Amino acid sequence: MAVDTILLAFLGTLLLLYAIGVPIAIALGATSVFVMLLPIGPSFNPGIISNQLLHGLNSFVMLAVPFYLMLGRLMNRTGMTENVFEFANSLVGQFRSGIAQVNILASLIFSGMSGLAVADAAGLGRVEYTSMREYDYDKSTAIGVTGTSSIIGPIIPPSVPIILFAVLAQESIGSLFLAGIIPGVLLALFLSLFVYAVVLKNGPGKTGSFDFGECYRSFVSALPALAIPIFIIAGITTGMFTPTEAGALAVLYTLLLGFVNGDLTPGSMVKEFRGGMVETFAILFIIGIAMLYGLVALQLGIPTLLAETVLATTTNQTAVLFLFVGLFLLLGTFMSITATIMIMTPIVMPVIQQVGIDPIHFGIVMILTLMLGVVTPPLGSVLFVLEKVTDATLKEVMKAVIPYYIPILLVVLLIVFFPDLTTWIPYNLAG
Template identity: 60%
Template sequence: MMELAIIGLLFLGTLLALYAAGMPVAVAMGLTCLVIMVSPYGDGINYGLISTQLLFGLNSFTLLAIPFYLLLGRLMNHIGMTQRIFRFAGALVGQFRGGIAQVNVLASMIFSGMSGLALADAAGLGRVEYRAMRDHGYDKGISLGVSGSSAIIGPIIPPSVPIIIYAVLAEESIGELFLAGIVPGLLLGLLLMALVYALVVRREYDAREPFDPEELKESFIGAAAAILTPLIIVLGILSGYFTATEAGAVSVVYVILVGIAYGELTAGGLYRELRDSAVETFSLTFIVAVAALYGLIALQLQLPTLLAEGIGAVTTDPVGALLLIVLLLLVVGTFMETIAAITILVPILLPVIELTGIDPVHFGIVMILTLMLGLLTPPFGVILFVLEKVTDASLEEVMYAVIPFYLPILVVLLLVVLFPGLATYVPGLMPG
């Protein structure tokens, strides 16, 4: 245990110190690797090893999914699908008790197929959702809580950028992991809606919109193209017509055609979205490339083996081991962005889950669910800061507002840990 503590302090402590100093995560990981190489535990700087790992860390067909899904989200936002989805969700459930609050959750569930990133949901849809609830008489607390908690559904229901990153690093199927997120994502949405209803009844809110069949029809027609996008992805993967990467390409072509048909996508607009998504893609893939080197250094230090032995000394039960890892991820998720946490921890934790017999697909969903909770957890939960920026609330108000919404997230996380079938059943339906 002493050796694990020393190596862990050198390996993770250096990284966290650099990260806390404000360095980008990829640069912090790269410098940590150099520090390890020149330390007593390393063999000196090996330029051949560095260049090889950076090159082959990106030599993956699976990584092609990243630019496709990033571009897909940007294009769908560009042509106004966010507003169409929110309008349809309002027409669908706005007539029920606490309807506008339920619209918040429902819109986030549908919007998850557009961005795949919790921060994109909180920043893009959060402002709209928060203002709509405030306009209907809801207090700051419930408006902030619903807007923040519903945003974390995005990276769980496909498509999801964190899932793609995990799949690449874990060498698992993106399609299986996309499908594995469906049931936990829907379950989380339903439990959030149940909590919202309980809070609305308790606080005696009754802001309803009269049901208008004509508005429901018109809003559905307007939102149909947006709703169809994630269905194309999921059904295409399930049917075996294309892989998750190919589904991203098909969806991009589909959305471009829809944008042209809407008259809202010009050549200039398409160029800007291509340019901006290329910048985002470079940022993410650079992190993945450095993570390949970081993971190799971890293996050379035998850190995964030491960690596995440490967990094995406490418990050999898969559920017990998974709960210990969840506790670690909860701590990490409070101060580290999701993509960074995944790229750093997956190479270290994979040998542990293999040793304890945990399904990698099941673990991927557990990991992302846990890190999503970290985004809402003080003192450094990123969504808390996003909500502070896009609303008129203080950071303290945001922190207090999200506390009741930890309950459904923790319930879903515990259920997925205890019942792996919630994550693995749908992927089992894939052909072959």
């Protein structure tokens, strides 16, 4: 059977279903079954389908997903996100481009608590945008900074996209968590410098003077929240517990703190757990179906086909990375990061292994590149969140974030050319 026929049936069907609005999990499952029923596909076997769905989710590391989703929800519910923002404001809010820098710093700190760009935009977005507008920042700058700073979250641990990639690529979650630290900090630094240049050219000046007393007070208020990412990273690095266990302990800590401080009631806890269960089910359902899709891809020989195609073009590791960066930038314009990770990871990993690219390095490159998708029209999820939490139209939001692609792409280039930026911490500090 011709190669183009196989690709048309396997990828064309999926993209067609996704384009007409079929949910990604249903599209993946329907494509898998459709290909099984074709003469070119593996034989249709309900037993294989059920077995793949069951064992694809029967993994201890998958428990990390609901824990970190729940952690982000509890941080919002107990007001920890606002405490983080106030602390960041007391540190840098009084300097030139101060409130804009607060926006980025708060996202950097909050990234260690949620692991989702949408959670950052929803949790801090309204506060950050309102504060910038109050200090006379134009709407475009306020939206651009708020939207693009939210993508720091899925790079710095804990990170739900990193967990998904690690499970599908069969790599260490802890190593990938640690690999994201330097790229995440670089992303915050580059965004900060870019914002400073924008504000220096056309923006408000200083917003006040540094107040040590206010800084200390806000630090004390934010300390319980600041302890969470330190606790998670230190525990994983020293081997005291796994990323899954760290997530469970962080949720327990936040629950106890919420009840002690009176920020959490049994009713609100039940509400957050219910919401977390819905989010968890949605993600795990996608993962289970993606496992089936990956199995069908393997049986069709698509990973081998892709590997042969890429290797016929080039065997240079940097060139191969750039090929995939271009592919991920394209996919990010119309697919969610979760969907892309689910679909592409099982397909591209054989290529990565044959070329000799470090899978830890590749995982961070892939996720950081795909993060542009959450702020890219027409389907970027953060764009829709910003429309909800600000007074801007969707068109204004889309236009505002485009200039801020520059610092993000610069960081992508850096980590492509310098793999040690991702691998140094997991291989040298964590062994």
